[in-house]
Each structure stands twice: as C-alpha cells, then as structure tokens.
Amino acid sequence: MPPDDVTNAVDEYCNRLWKALHKLPGSERDEIVREVRGHILERLDAEPKVTEQVLTEILRAVGDPKELASEYKGYAVLRQATHSRSPWVLLRAMLRWAATSVVGVMAFLATVIGYGCGTVFFLSAFLKPMFPSRIGLWLAPQHTLCFGYWNGQLSGTVLYGISVRPPAFVLGTLGPTDGPVRELLGAWLSPVGVLCGVLCFLGTSLVARSLIKRFSQNEKWAASFSYAKSSASPSLQSLR
Amino acid sequence: MIHSMARHNTSKPPSDSWEAQLRKGSLEMAILASLWKSNHYGLEILHALDGRSSLALAEGTLYLILNRLKNDGFVESKWVDAGTGHPRKYYWLTEEGRERLRAMVRFWIQFSADLNVLLEPVIARKERVNAAR
Numbered sequence: 001m002p003p004d005d006v007t008n009a010v011d012e013y014c015n016r017l018w019k020a021l022h023k024l025p026g027s028e029r030d031e032i033v034r035e036v037r038g039h040i041l042e043r044l045d046a047e048p049k050v051t052e053q054v055l056t057e058i059l060r061a062v063g064d065p066k067e068l069a070s071e072y073k074g075y076a077v078l079r080q081a082t083h084s085r086s087p088w089v090l091l092r093a094m095l096r097w098a099a100t101s102v103v104g105v106m107a108f109l110a111t112v113i114g115y116g117c118g119t120v121f122f123l124s125a126f127l128k129p130m131f132p133s134r135i136g137l138w139l140a141p142q143h144t145l146c147f148g149y150w151n152g153q154l155s156g157t158v159l160y161g162i163s164v165r166p167p168a169f170v171l172g173t174l175g176p177t178d179g180p181v182r183e184l185l186g187a188w189l190s191p192v193g194v195l196c197g198v199l200c201f202l203g204t205s206l207v208a209r210s211l212i213k214r215f216s217q218n219e220k221w222a223a224s225f226s227y228a229k230s231s232a233s234p235s236l237q238s239l240r
Numbered sequence: 241m242i243h244s245m246a247r248h249n250t251s252k253p254p255s256d257s258w259e260a261q262l263r264k265g266s267l268e269m270a271i272l273a274s275l276w277k278s279n280h281y282g283l284e285i286l287h288a289l290d291g292r293s294s295l296a297l298a299e300g301t302l303y304l305i306l307n308r309l310k311n312d313g314f315v316e317s318k319w320v321d322a323g324t325g326h327p328r329k330y331y332w333l334t335e336e337g338r339e340r341l342r343a344m345v346r347f348w349i350q351f352s353a354d355l356n357v358l359l360e361p362v363i364a365r366k367e368r369v370n371a372a373r
Binding site: 032035036037038039041042043045046061062063068071072075079 | 281282283298299300301303304307308311324325326327328329
C-alpha cells in the first residue's frame with residue numbers, strides 16, 4: 001500500500017476521532033488524538049508489510065472513533081460531576097447513569113425532584129410580591145399543605161407546587177378539593193422560599209455528587225464494557 | 241422437554257457477561273501490575289496483557305483507562321522522543337499507584353484463596369472424572 005495512502009487513512013481516522021471528541025477541551029482532544037495516532041503508527045511500524053487489510057484490522061482493533069470518543073466523553077462527564085455543584089453538570093451525569101441502570105434512573109428522578117422543588121421555592125419567592133393572594137404556603141382540606149400557587153376558588157380548589165397530603169408528596173398538583181384554604185406565611189414566604197430554594201439546590205447537588213462518587217466505580221466498569229475485547233477484534237498476535 | 245432444556249442449560253458455557261465483568265474488574269490491577277517493574281508505553285502494556293488472552297482489551301480504550309489512572313494519581317506519564325519518527329508516551333507508577341496495587345494484590349490473594357476453598361470439591365470431581373476416562 002503506498003505510504004501516502006496509509007498516511008491519509010490514519011489522518012482521516014484521527015480527524016474523525018478529533019471531531020467526535022468535540023465536547024472536550026481542545027488540549028485534552030489534542031492529547032487523546034496524539035496518543036491514538038502514535039499507537040496506530042507504532043502498530044504500523046511493527047508490520048513487515050502494510051497492506052490495506054492490515055491497516056483496516058489495526059484501525060478496527062483501535063476501535064470506532066465515535067464509540068471511542070463516546071467513552072472518553074462519558075468519563076469526562078463523570079469526572080466533572082464528581083467535582084461540581086452545577087445542577088446542569090450533575091443532571092447530565094445522572095442522565096448518562098440513568099441510561100445504564102435502574103439505580104441510575106432512580107437517582108436521576110430523585111435529582112430532578114430535588115432541583116424541581118428548589119425551582120418551585122425560588123419561583124414562589126419571586127412571584128409572591130406580584131401575586132400576593134395567589135402564591136403562598138396553603139393549608140387546604142384533607143390536611144393538604146402546599147407551597148406554591150392557589151387557583152383562588154373554594155369550590156374545586158386546585159393547588160400547584162410542592163404539595164403534601166399525608167401520605168402523598170407531590171411535585172405538581174393534587175386532585176381538586178372543596179373547602180376553606182388558609183395562607184400561613186404571608187410576607188415571610190419570599191425569604192423562606194429563597195432559603196428553602198438554596199437548601200434544596202445545595203442539598204440535591206451534595207447528594208447527587210456523593211451518589212455519583214459512590215457508584216462511579218461500578219459506572220466506570222459499566223462504561224468500560226467494551227474494554228473487554230470482543231472476539232471479533234483481532235489480537236495483537238494475529239497481526240504479528 | 242423440561243429435561244432437554246435442563247440438559248441444554250447445563251451444557252452452556254459460563255455467561256459471557258459474567259466473564260466480561262470479571263475481566264473488567266481485574267483490568268485496572270493488571271495494567272498497574274504491568275508497570276510494576278519499569279516504565280512502558282501503551283503498545284508495550286498491550287503486549288504484556290495480550291500475551292494473556294483473558295486480559296486482552298480493546299486497544300483504543302487502554303488509553304482511556306490509563307487516562308483515568310492518571311487522573312486518580314496512580315500513574316504518571318511523559319512524552320519521549322524514541323527516535324522512531326513519532327514520540328511515545330511512557331507511563332510509570334506513582335507511589336500512590338504502588339500502594340494501590342499492593343492493596344489490590346493483598347485483597348486478590350485473600351479473595352482467590354477463599355474462593356479456591358469453595359471450588360475445591362468442584363475441581364476434585366472434575367479431576368476424578370478425567371482420571372476415569
């Protein structure tokens with residue numbers, strides 16, 4: 001195989017890998033591609049004669065650029081999440097985890113609920129001065145306690161927000177009820193809402209991060225399922 | 241029919257998934273162990289592992305594991321011009337990596353000894369069957 005064709009094929013492979021790694025920082029991408037390129041060139045150097053078949057087998061053994069990049073990106077998300085308090089970063093890591101296991105799905109849902117509650121607290125605190133008679137901490141019939149929005153009707157009362165009606169806890173709305181509705185916090189709702197929102201976001205981030213750290217050992221192995229060479233991949237010895 | 245299904249199941253090889261999980265769990269230890277005596281670059285590590293087929297791994301992902309081990313502080317690396325026309329990235333164990341490997345090996349020895357005690361009757365039966373043939 002002409003050397004130029006070999007060089008072109010290796011360059012093309014490396015370009016595909018570089019493009020597939022697009023979410024990683026530039027220096028990290030360069031380092032990964034440089035190392036993989038070096039590996040391919042080492043493998044080619046070890047061959048007495050480089051034919052098209054040998055080159056194809058070497059590239060196949062290194063792995064599909066997209067799959068390889070996906071593993072790197074998965075690890076980057078996990079690594080970032082174990083050092084971050086950002087809801088966005090943690091939710092992305094949780095979503096990846098959720099795609100691989102039932103525990104991950106449960107952890108993701110718990111995280112969404114945690115951040116959801118925080119959002120309701122913040123929104124209520126922000127909206128209270130604008131809609132004082134609609135936003136509050138409401139005590140409704142059937143021992144319903146709701147932090148959020150009341151539709152203002154005593155018949156067919158509907159409450160939206162964080163609702164507790166023992167034994168139910170709902171982020172959203174419970175079924176309509178009839179009867180008296182009383183607001184408990186008044187003007188205190190805004191500071192209480194901000195405080196609860198901050199606690200919700202910090203607490204959820206803390207729990208999510210510790211869950212990711214605790215389970216990341218397993219997840220690393222889950223992400224690295226392809227570490228185990230498939231029987232279809234050629235061994236180094238078969239190419240020697 | 242039930243009988244034939246049972247016979248079919250007993251003749252099946254161990255689950256691929258189980259073997260893969262076992263390999264994956266041991267891979268980090270194997271890579272650290274391959275660096276115990278001296279510094280190596282990626283292809284040398286692969287050769288060390290590939291000589292033992294049960295430890296063989298997809299080539300591209302070796303660098304991901306090395307990257308992870310480096311982030312965990314267990315290995316260090318450096319580009320070296322090897323005079324081959326392209327530089328090689330050499331890896332070596334840090335003191336933390338050596339300590340980690342020692343701890344893994346201690347656990348592994350205890351773990352395999354405990355497992356061997358349990359497996360002894362199974363192995364002994366197999367040997368008896370082979371001897372009878």
